[in-house]
Amino acid sequence: MYLSDLYNNKKIINHKILKITDNVNDIIDNSIFVAIKGYSYNGLDFVNQAILKGAKTIIYDQDLKIENNKINYIKVLDSKVELARLLKKFYRKRKYPKMIAVTGTNGKTSTTNFLYQIFKKNNFDLLLIGTGYVYKYYHNNEYSFKTKNTTLKLTTIYELMFEKTYDFVIMEASSQGIEEGRLLGLEFDIVLFTNITQDHLDYHITMDNYVNSKAKIIYSIKQKGTLILNYNMAYFNYLKKISLVDIKTYSLFNDAADFYLEKIDSNSYNIIDNLHKIKIHTNLIGSFNLENLLASYVIYNSLNLDKGNFIKHVSSIKHVKGRMNLYKLNDFYILVDFAHTPDGVFRVLEDIRKLDYKKIITIIGCGGNKDKEKRPIIGNFVTKYSDYVIFTEDNSRNELIENIIQDMVKEVKTDNYEIIYNRPDAINKALSIASENEIILLLGKGSEEYIIKDEIIKHSDIDYIEGKGAIRING
DSSP states (O other), X not given: OBGGGTOOOTTSOOOBOOEEESOGGGOOTTEEEEOOBOSSOBGGGGHHHHHHTTEEEEEESSOOOOOOTTSEEEEOSOHHHHHHHHHHHHTTTSOOOEEEEEESSSSHHHHHHHHHHHHHHTTOOEEEEETTEEEEEETTEEEEEEOSOSSOOHHHHHHHHTTTTOXXXXXXXXXXHHHTTTTTTOOEEEEEEOOOOSOOHHHHSSHHHHHHHHHGGGGGEEEEEEEEEETTSTTHHHHHHHOOSEEEEEESXXXXXXXXEEEOSSSEEEEEETTEEEEEEOOXXXXXXXXXXXXXXXXXXXXXXXXXXXXXXHTTOXXXXXXXXXXXXXXXXXXXXXOOXXXXXXXXXXXXXTSOOSOEEEEEOOOTTSOSTHHHHHHHHHHHHSSEEEEOOSOOTTSXXXXXXXXXXXXXXXXXXXXXXXXXXXXXXXXXXXXXXOEEEEESOTTOOEEESSSEEEOOHHHHHHHTTOEEOOO
């Protein structure tokens, strides 16, 4: 493709286009560099560097001093929109895979991962873009690598999508990624909302802003696509009202939804779909994991795939690393989970309280430079529904850990807690006081392998307790 295929302007210096990017580190000869003002950087600051690396065309939407008459400088109204438009044209002749996006405050990772496991069992060629990782499953071979963001940059998504001829692309869609245009121009066959509860108000400021950011993805659904909503979620009616496509709903046990569960025994359920019953067996722990499993089935069903192949493999679905991972150490138990929002923490505690543990010891903190409003809410939940709580470090970033934990305990009315700032020390204390048939809830970090303070410190909750002899007992 040549620049003249994109711009009908006689004044441009025509050149072959080998790459379109907004990341100066990705520039090669004959690139188009799109200068975007992001959340923490401004692409205009890298224009000269982009030219030195081989960019032949610069796209921009701000004031820019033009210094090189051998380079194309094209001013547009909005660089993010222009990037999406250019990428769409650049890849227009490629065969698109089926596109699936899952958004929500909690449950994105488990829902997408459960679906990925089922698709993999059926030998589909897959790309999974998740929180902190990308998985590629192609011709029975699996590859993976770690990432920094839940939702990758738009240029990276396109490059990954067309690297192979995938049957399906499954991705988590974060509110920040949607708001910043990282999915702009992509068209989805299915979008599913797991829930919307309080989180990320450090970025969005208000819940209305947060909801509206997530809602934007609805307008990216193809005309014949499907929107899937959790029937019990907050903002259900609002999202339903603004949709222009077919809607399907799901619920754990509410028969008003299109898909719901009917309990048979502790590990067996019927999925009810328009009066059809599909019996499944699962070893997953937690009502929210059942909800996420049901969500993955509704996506599968909406793609008109063979239900028998879902039923055949559903019992083999495993917990995602760092999500409801149950361990045993000596004669007590440890549960590692990523729960870090009020709703996520409450639901873990709610499910664990239904089980036959003599005592619940919870280890938890809150992230620095993040939503401060949720801190006292979480502090109240854990002290109310746990027998004992240890408040500790969780990515304090450049906030004082003392201030974060003070926010967490300032409205607590009980005295069933202590504060141990060092996370390994907090874990050691819990291990020293746990007794037979008691459970330690190790919350907030999940599968993360670091603690972010003024510097990044290597730490994994999972590795730490396994180093103490804990053995995983739920796959």
